Amino acid sequence: MSEPELIVRFTDEDAARELRADVREGLTEQPKWLSPKWFYDAAGSELFERITTLPEYYQTRAEQQILQRTAMDIAEITGAATLVELGSGSSEKTRLLLDALRKHGTLHRFVPLDVSGSALRAAVDAIALDYPELLVRGVVDDFTSGLSALDAGTDRLVAFLGGTIGNLLPAERAGFFASVRSALRPGEWLLLGTDLVKDPERLVRAYDDASGVTAEFNRNVLRVLNRELGADFAVEEFGHVALWNAEQEWIEMRLRAARPMRVELAELALTAELAAGEEIRTEISAKFRRERVRDELTTAGFDLRHWWLDDAGDFALSLAVAR
Numbered sequence: 001m002s003e004p005e006l007i008v009r010f011t012d013e014d015a016a017r018e019l020r021a022d023v024r025e026g027l028t029e030q031p032k033w034l035s036p037k038w039f040y041d042a043a044g045s046e047l048f049e050r051i052t053t054l055p056e057y058y059q060t061r062a063e064q065q066i067l068q069r070t071a072m073d074i075a076e077i078t079g080a081a082t083l084v085e086l087g088s089g090s091s092e093k094t095r096l097l098l099d100a101l102r103k104h105g106t107l108h109r110f111v112p113l114d115v116s117g118s119a120l121r122a123a124v125d126a127i128a129l130d131y132p133e134l135l136v137r138g139v140v141d142d143f144t145s146g147l148s149a150l151d152a153g154t155d156r157l158v159a160f161l162g163g164t165i166g167n168l169l170p171a172e173r174a175g176f177f178a179s180v181r182s183a184l185r186p187g188e189w190l191l192l193g194t195d196l197v198k199d200p201e202r203l204v205r206a207y208d209d210a211s212g213v214t215a216e217f218n219r220n221v222l223r224v225l226n227r228e229l230g231a232d233f234a235v236e237e238f239g240h241v242a243l244w245n246a247e248q249e250w251i252e253m254r255l256r257a258a259r260p261m262r263v264e265l266a267e268l269a270l271t272a273e274l275a276a277g278e279e280i281r282t283e284i285s286a287k288f289r290r291e292r293v294r295d296e297l298t299t300a301g302f303d304l305r306h307w308w309l310d311d312a313g314d315f316a317l318s319l320a321v322a323r
Contacts, residue, residue: 004128004136036283062315071100082153166286177300200244207242215240230266
């Protein structure tokens with residue numbers, strides 16, 4: 001068994017610098033916004049894990065169902081020697097792919113990439129223990145900027161699961177797909193998970209659950225800012241808002257100020273003024289149709305070869321080849 005590697009390309013200092021820049025930009029624009037990447041401290045990650053088990057939140061179960069059915073097909077189609085997982089987290093769903101590729105006999109290397117060093121270290125150690133024949137090389141980096149990790153290995157399959165692609169604005173998605181394509185050679189593969197357009201009421205419920213877990217997850221970004229930037233947000237005086245933007249076909253999560261507020265962010269020497277009822281956008285989650293996925297991949301230099309759905313038709317896995 002070879003020792004797993006952990007390459008740190010995004011340090012705590014990098015994260016702190018990016019947080020300061022993002023927050024300064026987002027809170028000085030109109031309308032105000034915050035990046036969803038800052039949800040995921042330890043508390044936020046735990047809250048998100050709870051969200052994935054809620055009855056309203058179907059995405060994780062739907063994607064798991066598709067992978068259980070198609071992992072062996074994916075292994076046979078791609079013959080991948082290297083599996084790269086972007087935004088890997090705990091890599092639990094990826095074990096279905098690892099098992100199938102191992103059974104197919106082609107896999108030699110696994111490269112998980114995640115911005116959380118602690119989560120990635122735990123995942124890398126667990127995978128290396130359970131798959132001793134694999135070369136495991138974890139990379140701590142932001143998936144939107146860490147695509148140099150794709151240089152590792154040959155005959156690559158890049159997996160970007162969980163519907164996380166929906167958190168990127170259209171221009172950001174285009175840049176992301178182009179970056180992935182430029183890092184791959186013709187004939188290598190991208191496996192993409194996308195949530196699909198459906199009944200807006202059902203979509204809103206998935207982001208505004210009856211037990212209030214998503215509301216706490218949303219407000220957690222303010223706790224992060226209070227801790228990391230010396231801010232004084234009155235966290236419980238922000239209401240959770242989830243709404244469907246029909247024109248853009250995405251869910252928006254926002255935080256709504258219950259009263260006029262003057263928030264000091266000591267580390268930024270910044271004062272943010274909010275009127276009563278003013279909202280801060282904290283996340284978009286775009287929903288897709290097959291035509292949009294195909295067109296965006298085609299523009300970036302991929303050919304969409306396979307499109308798989310769960311039983312309910314809620315979620316899609318697409319397999320595209322670099323041309």
